[in-house]
Amino acid sequence: xxxxxxxxxxxxxxxxxxxxxxxxxxxxxxxxxxxxxxxxxxxxxxxxxxxxxxxxxxxxxx
Amino acid sequence: xxxxxxxxxxxxxxxxxxxxxxxxxxxxxxxxxxxxxxxxxxxxxxxxxxxxxxxxxxxxxxxxxxxxxxxxxxxxxxxxxxxxxxxxxxxxxxxxxxxxxxxxxxxxxxxxxxxxxxxxxxxxxxxxxxxxxxxxxxxxxxxxxxxxxxxxxxxxxxxxxxxxxxxxxxxxxxxxxxxxxxxxxxxxxxxxxxxxxxxxxxxxxxxxxxxxxxxxxxxxxxxxxxxxxxxxxxxxxxxxxxxxxxxxxxxxxxxxxxxxxxxxxxxxxxxxxxxxxxxxxxxxxxxxxxxxxxxxxxxxxxxxxxxxxxxxxx
Numbered sequence: 472x473x474x475x476x477x478x479x480x481x482x483x484x485x486x487x488x489x490x491x492x493x494x495x496x497x498x499x500x501x502x503x504x505x506x507x508x509x510x511x512x513x514x515x516x517x518x519x520x521x522x523x524x525x526x527x528x529x530x531x532x533x
Numbered sequence: 534x535x536x537x538x539x540x541x542x543x544x545x546x547x548x549x550x551x552x553x554x555x556x557x558x559x560x561x562x563x564x565x566x567x568x569x570x571x572x573x574x575x576x577x578x579x580x581x582x583x584x585x586x587x588x589x590x591x592x593x594x595x596x597x598x599x600x601x602x603x604x605x606x607x608x609x610x611x612x613x614x615x616x617x618x619x620x621x622x623x624x625x626x627x628x629x630x631x632x633x634x635x636x637x638x639x640x641x642x643x644x645x646x647x648x649x650x651x652x653x654x655x656x657x658x659x660x661x662x663x664x665x666x667x668x669x670x671x672x673x674x675x676x677x678x679x680x681x682x683x684x685x686x687x688x689x690x691x692x693x694x695x696x697x698x699x700x701x702x703x704x705x706x707x708x709x710x711x712x713x714x715x716x717x718x719x720x721x722x723x724x725x726x727x728x729x730x731x732x733x734x735x736x737x738x739x740x741x742x743x744x745x746x747x748x749x750x751x752x753x754x755x756x757x758x759x760x761x762x763x764x765x766x767x768x769x770x771x772x773x774x775x776x777x778x779x780x781x782x783x784x785x786x787x788x789x790x791x792x793x794x795x796x797x798x799x800x801x802x803x804x805x806x807x808x809x810x811x812x813x814x815x816x817x818x819x820x821x822x823x824x825x826x827x828x829x830x831x832x833x834x835x836x837x838x839x840x841x842x843x844x845x846x847x
Contacts, residue, residue, distance in 0.1 A: 501772035504741055511544040511745055513534040513553060529741035530693070530768050531590060532759025
């Protein structure tokens with residue numbers, strides 16, 4: 472599965488859902504939003520291997 | 534996950550509220566929260582002439598959009614700090630929003646005024662870049678209000694910004710700042726305009742979700758000077774706590790508001806000195822901004838450019 476995070480593209484072993492993906496990448500759920508196939512999704516969203524997944528960082532230095 | 538309001542597909546899980554919402558109901562939830570914050574804490578009244586400080590980021594652009602949607606008609610101020618590759622991109626985003634809202638935006642260019650960007654300036658005045666940036670922004674936001682007849686400056690500080698600043702103030706027991714935070718900084722007639730933060734109770738995650746759902750085009754890149762900012766460390770720590778105990782950040786700030794109200798009422802009002810040149814609050818003598826202007830040999834007023842969207846007559 473191809474995942475875009477912080478402007479980089481990485482290959483990740485297939486995981487059943489968004490929550491498992493975030494756990495696998497050690498990503499804080501408060502600090503990122505997940506977009507799958509151009510739609511914002513919740514962490515229980517079931518992932519397919521062809522899904523386009525983007526992790527958007529929401530934290531800024533401000 | 535289903536939306537708790539309509540039963541449709543949820544796009545966001547709000548654990549702090551034990552709620553999950555679809556796009557439409559989340560947008561309505563967030564706009565309502567901003568409206569309720571403004572009304573409950575009396576941040577903006579019908580008689581006010583507010584100005585929104587816009588940076589090109591998700592918070593300030595979304596706030597500007599929401600305020601105009603809620604009927605709080607407001608123009609913007611953008612402070613161009615001359616950060617290569619970042620400031621011009623941010624200004625483009627601000628102009629796009631101004632075009633969409635059909636609202637004027639004032640622009641202050643640090644480089645045109647001093648011939649220096651914030652990076653060089655901070656080295657000359659021996660301050661960190663973030664400290665110099667904060668000083669310039671606070672001054673210019675106030676100055677544009679004073680010069681152009683606005684009485685309220687609105688900033689996009691969100692719950693995470695405020696909680697991380699509060700944590701920093703507590704960790705180092707910065708007593709001089711600790712009890713001065715809040716949703717509102719009161720005006721001082723002729724010197725300081727009122728400053729309000731309608732996003733005080735809206736998290737950074739909620740604001741990013743709103744911007745994405747409303748397709749607000751904001752700068753995704755981090756300011757190059759904030760990479761090592763302590764606020765990012767504090768935000769990370771708070772988010773780890775939030776992940777295991779949802780609602781902690783909100784309770785942290787709500788508790789602060791309650792406690793600080795009592796402490797502020799008990800404390801004696803401090804005597805404030807004002808800059809003899811511009812009238813801005815200053816602790817003894819000339820304010821930091823006027824000192825910079827003197828150092829660079831610049832006299833006269835501050836120049837603001839105005840960006841007016843095509844079709845806007847006034």
